[in-house]
Amino acid sequence: MFKIMIVEDDRTIADLIKDALNKWEFQATTVQDFDQVFTQFEQTAPDLVLLDINLPVRDGYYWVKKIRDHSQVPVIFISSRNTNMDMVMAMNLGADDFVEKPFAMEVLIAKINALLRRTYNYQDKSAVTLTVGGLTLDLKTGMAIVNGEEINLSKNEYKLLQLLMRAHGEVLSRSHLLKDLWTDERFVDDNTLTVNINRLRKKIEAAGLPNYIQTKVGQGYMVK
CATH class of the missing domain: 1.10.10.10 (Winged helix-like DNA-binding domain superfamily/Winged helix DNA-binding domain)
Structure with a gap:
C-alpha cells in the first residue's frame, strides 16, 4: 500500500483528499503541525507528497527544498497560485507535477497514480x-x-x-x-x-x- 503525505493547511481540502485516497486504498496522512513538516516526513516515510505552496510558518517551496536535500520521493504541488513563475519555481526546486486549485479529485488521483507508476513501477513495489x-x-x-x-x-x-x-x-x-x-x-x-x-x-x-x-x-x- 502506497503512503501519501498531505501537506495542506485547509482542513476541509486536506480531509477531502485524505478520504478520497483512502477509498483508493492508499494510506493517507495529513500534517497537523506545520512547523514540523520535515519531521513528520521522516517519521512517515511517504511514497509521495502532496504539498501546498501557501502554508503557515514556512511555504511549500521551503519544504520541497528540505525534502530534496534528503530524498527523491515524488512531490506534487497543489495550489491556487497558478502563474507560470509559480510553476517554473516549483519544478526548479524539485516538484514533479503541479495541480491548480480548484481541481477535480479524479484528475488528482490520476496524476498520483501516473507518478507512482513512473517512479516505483507497480510490478515491483517491494523493491527499494x-x-x-x-x-x-x-x-x-x-x-x-x-x-x-x-x-x-x-x-x-x-x-x-x-x-x-x-x-x-x-x-x-x-x-x-x-x-x-x-x-x-x-x-x-x-x-x-x-x-x-x-x-x-x-x-x-x-x-x-x-x-x-x-x-x-x-x-x-x-x-x-
Missing part, C-alpha cells in the same frame, strides 16, 4: 533498489552506489538514471526521456536533457564506471 551493470540506485534516497561509493544526484539526474536503468538494453529516444522527465515541456528546452546526461555521465565515470550511459546516434540513450 535497482541494480544494473555494477550500479545500484536507491529508490527511497535517490542515491546511486558504485563499489560502495555513494553518488549524490539531482532530482532530474535521478529520474533520468532510473528511466534508463528500468529500460536497460533498450534505447530511449530524447523525446521519450523529455516527456517522462518533465510533466510540462513548456518549461524545458532540449539542451536541458543534454546537460543532465553529461553531468550524470561524469558522476558515474568518476565513481569508476566509464561508458555506463551510451549514446546511439540518431536514436537516443541506453545502459546495458
Whole structure:
C-alpha cells in the first residue's frame, strides 16, 4: 500500500483528499503541525507528497527544498497560485507535477497514480533498489552506489538514471526521456536533457564506471 503525505493547511481540502485516497486504498496522512513538516516526513516515510505552496510558518517551496536535500520521493504541488513563475519555481526546486486549485479529485488521483507508476513501477513495489551493470540506485534516497561509493544526484539526474536503468538494453529516444522527465515541456528546452546526461555521465565515470550511459546516434540513450 502506497503512503501519501498531505501537506495542506485547509482542513476541509486536506480531509477531502485524505478520504478520497483512502477509498483508493492508499494510506493517507495529513500534517497537523506545520512547523514540523520535515519531521513528520521522516517519521512517515511517504511514497509521495502532496504539498501546498501557501502554508503557515514556512511555504511549500521551503519544504520541497528540505525534502530534496534528503530524498527523491515524488512531490506534487497543489495550489491556487497558478502563474507560470509559480510553476517554473516549483519544478526548479524539485516538484514533479503541479495541480491548480480548484481541481477535480479524479484528475488528482490520476496524476498520483501516473507518478507512482513512473517512479516505483507497480510490478515491483517491494523493491527499494535497482541494480544494473555494477550500479545500484536507491529508490527511497535517490542515491546511486558504485563499489560502495555513494553518488549524490539531482532530482532530474535521478529520474533520468532510473528511466534508463528500468529500460536497460533498450534505447530511449530524447523525446521519450523529455516527456517522462518533465510533466510540462513548456518549461524545458532540449539542451536541458543534454546537460543532465553529461553531468550524470561524469558522476558515474568518476565513481569508476566509464561508458555506463551510451549514446546511439540518431536514436537516443541506453545502459546495458
